[in-house]
Amino acid sequence: MVKNMAAGLALALVAGFAQATTPPEFVGTDAPFASNAIYFVMTDRFVNGDPSNDQRDQGGAHPTFDIPVPGAPKGQSANIGYLGGDFKGVLDNAGYIRGMGFGAVWITPIVDNPNEAFTGGDPVSWGSKFTDRGKTGFHGYWGVNFYKLDEHLPSKGLDFAQFTAAMHKDGLKVVQDIVANHGSPAFTMPKAQPMFGHIYDKAGKLVADEQNLPPYRLDPVRNPLHRFYHAYDDLVQLSNNDDQNPAVLDYFVGAYLQWADQGADAFRIDTISHMSTTFWKQFAARIRARHPGFFMFGEAFDYSPDNIGQYTWPQNGGISVLDFPLRGRIADVFEHPGSDYAKLLDRLYLTNGPYANPYELVTFYDNHDMARLDASDNGFIDANNWLFTARGIPAIYYGSETGFERGKAEHQGNRNYYGQQRVDAASNSPIYQHLKRIASLREKTPALQRGLMVPLRFAGNQAAFYRVYQKGDVHQIALVLLNKGDATAQFDVSDYLQAGRWTSAFSGAAINVSEGGSLNADVAAHDVQVYLLDAVAKRADLVAELTRLMDERGHPER
Ligand SMILES: [Ca+2]
Ligand SMILES: [Ca+2]
Ligand SMILES: [Ca+2]
Numbered sequence: 258m259v260k261n262m263a264a265g266l267a268l269a270l271v272a273g274f275a276q277a278t279t280p281p282e283f284v285g286t287d288a289p290f291a292s293n294a295i296y297f298v299m300t301d302r303f304v305n306g307d308p309s310n311d312q313r314d315q316g317g318a319h320p321t322f323d324i325p326v327p328g329a330p331k332g333q334s335a336n337i338g339y340l341g342g343d344f345k346g347v348l349d350n351a352g353y354i355r356g357m358g359f360g361a362v363w364i365t366p367i368v369d370n371p372n373e374a375f376t377g378g379d380p381v382s383w384g385s386k387f388t389d390r391g392k393t394g395f396h397g398y399w400g401v402n403f404y405k406l407d408e409h410l411p412s413k414g415l416d417f418a419q420f421t422a423a424m425h426k427d428g429l430k431v432v433q434d435i436v437a438n439h440g441s442p443a444f445t446m447p448k449a450q451p452m453f454g455h456i457y458d459k460a461g462k463l464v465a466d467e468q469n470l471p472p473y474r475l476d477p478v479r480n481p482l483h484r485f486y487h488a489y490d491d492l493v494q495l496s497n498n499d500d501q502n503p504a505v506l507d508y509f510v511g512a513y514l515q516w517a518d519q520g521a522d523a524f525r526i527d528t529i530s531h532m533s534t535t536f537w538k539q540f541a542a543r544i545r546a547r548h549p550g551f552f553m554f555g556e557a558f559d560y561s562p563d564n565i566g567q568y569t570w571p572q573n574g575g576i577s578v579l580d581f582p583l584r585g586r587i588a589d590v591f592e593h594p595g596s597d598y599a600k601l602l603d604r605l606y607l608t609n610g611p612y613a614n615p616y617e618l619v620t621f622y623d624n625h626d627m628a629r630l631d632a633s634d635n636g637f638i639d640a641n642n643w644l645f646t647a648r649g650i651p652a653i654y655y656g657s658e659t660g661f662e663r664g665k666a667e668h669q670g671n672r673n674y675y676g677q678q679r680v681d682a683a684s685n686s687p688i689y690q691h692l693k694r695i696a697s698l699r700e701k702t703p704a705l706q707r708g709l710m711v712p713l714r715f716a717g718n719q720a721a722f723y724r725v726y727q728k729g730d731v732h733q734i735a736l737v738l739l740n741k742g743d744a745t746a747q748f749d750v751s752d753y754l755q756a757g758r759w760t761s762a763f764s765g766a767a768i769n770v771s772e773g774g775s776l777n778a779d780v781a782a783h784d785v786q787v788y789l790l791d792a793v794a795k796r797a798d799l800v801a802e803l804t805r806l807m808d809e810r811g812h813p814e815r
Contacts, residue, residue, distance in 0.1 A: 306345030358696025370394025421520025566611025
């Protein structure tokens with residue numbers, strides 16, 4: 258009897274010991290890439306680091322350099338020619354980007370684009386949409402040879418592999434923007450132009466040619482050069498790659514493996530919804546067979562979570578997406594003072610939502626394909642304070658750190674040249690100063706990068722939530738308090754509040770919270786405060802809520 262009791266006691270001790278040393282895991286995502294915030298540059302429009310690759314005389318009768326958009330109002334401008342930005346311009350500013358608190362740079366497509374301005378399509382005018390006549394491939398999205406670098410980007414001693422190696426040395430990952438749905442504009446030219454509508458293989462051999470024919474006139478059955486394309490159109494005059502053709506899949510897997518082998522760390526996939534999930538599943542599997550865990554996120558330009566969630570599911574390739582549904586609400590909230598933070602809450606989908614994992618979505622407020630955020634400096638500051646503390650991986654479009662060309666759409670200045678002078682002056686901008694502060698905090702705070710999110714209060718100008726990351730040696734509870742109002746806000750938090758010594762992430766000041774106590778804090782106008790408790794979650798209702806969030810994180814069928 259005594260012996261049995263001793264055995265029972267020993268078992269209880271073992272169980273107690275195991276419980277004490279291995280607390281449950283509370284993790285939004287473990288994808289290593291989610292630790293990085295992303296700075297997105299349109300390479301040609303960031304900084305011209307090497308004038309010798311500008312190709313200023315390119316194009317003959319259809320020159321490609323510096324083509325202003327006609328019809329600009331006085332004092333404004335936009336441009337559809339190349340303006341000189343290149344790998345060297347990005348690398349020269351790696352310290353600037355890293356210093357702001359970013360861990361990755363997303364660059365526009367690097368592959369060879371046509372060497373003339375396009376003569377078909379509809380003419381580009383001030384503010385026009387879906388117009389390409391007179392435009393060049395400065396943006397990179399008009400691929401012709403997906404195995405070859407465009408001549409505007411590299412410098413001597415700085416090809417893509419050398420670029421990624423140098424960026425890595427400076428602490429930055431490289432997100433490569435990839436396209437598989439389409440090539441270049443392929444029809445409606447008054448006279449067929451070289452390269453447009455063509456696709457070349459690694460050896461430089463022509464493998465596809467639209468021959469300036471309208472898609473319905475293509476003959477994929479008899480003409481091998483038409484087989485790459487669907488015989489129907491998709492996006493404006495762009496060739497429409499046939500996602501059912503195994504040769505198309507092989508071509509793009511081969512091309513993008515080549516660039517991954519040369520050091521790309523992640524892919525942003527253009528126009529993902531214009532190809533089948535069958536294609537993407539095979540594509541992702543073949544990339545990850547050689548590069549396990551390779552992070553990818555797609556652009557499905559669609560504000561319906563029902564439509565875009567499917568790409569994230571494992572059966573469709575497990576590719577994350579840009580968070581368009583949340584982006585719509587972010588613009589609503591931060592472009593309009595007096596708006597309600599509650600608008601953001603129902604686009605987070607923290608449990609049983611449409612996404613395999615909402616913590617892996619790439620969050621943003623604007624990009625090159627829509628009007629830039631039309632907000633005041635305070636609106637940008639508030640938007641950044643939100644993006645860098647809420648769930649997801651923040652992506653900031655170049656120039657947003659100074660409110661560059663705010664409110665402007667494509668062909669109105671959205672993609673204008675930023676340049677070294679603006680980079681050098683950026684630290685004078687209050688947007689930059691606040692962005693650097695919150696991005697640098699996210700960079701050193703695992704809970705803000707990858708922790709579960711526990712909403713507390715989203716109302717009017719105030720939002721309060723926890724982020725909790727608990728795994729292995731890391732156990733961190735962050736309390737985020739956001740105020741987008743014009744006056745100081747007082748927060749009094751007691752829900753799920755664990756007792757202990759909390760510290761202000763910015764000032765380091767300590768606040769002791771007793772059992773059942775509350776945390777009172779003032780947050781200045783258009784500001785954020787973050788309080789950290791480096792402790793295992795042990796308050797019972799907090800643990801219960803974190804367990805529920807963990808169990809129900811993401812799509813129920815994932
Ligand atoms: Ca250049
Ligand atoms: Ca070219
Ligand atoms: Ca398509």
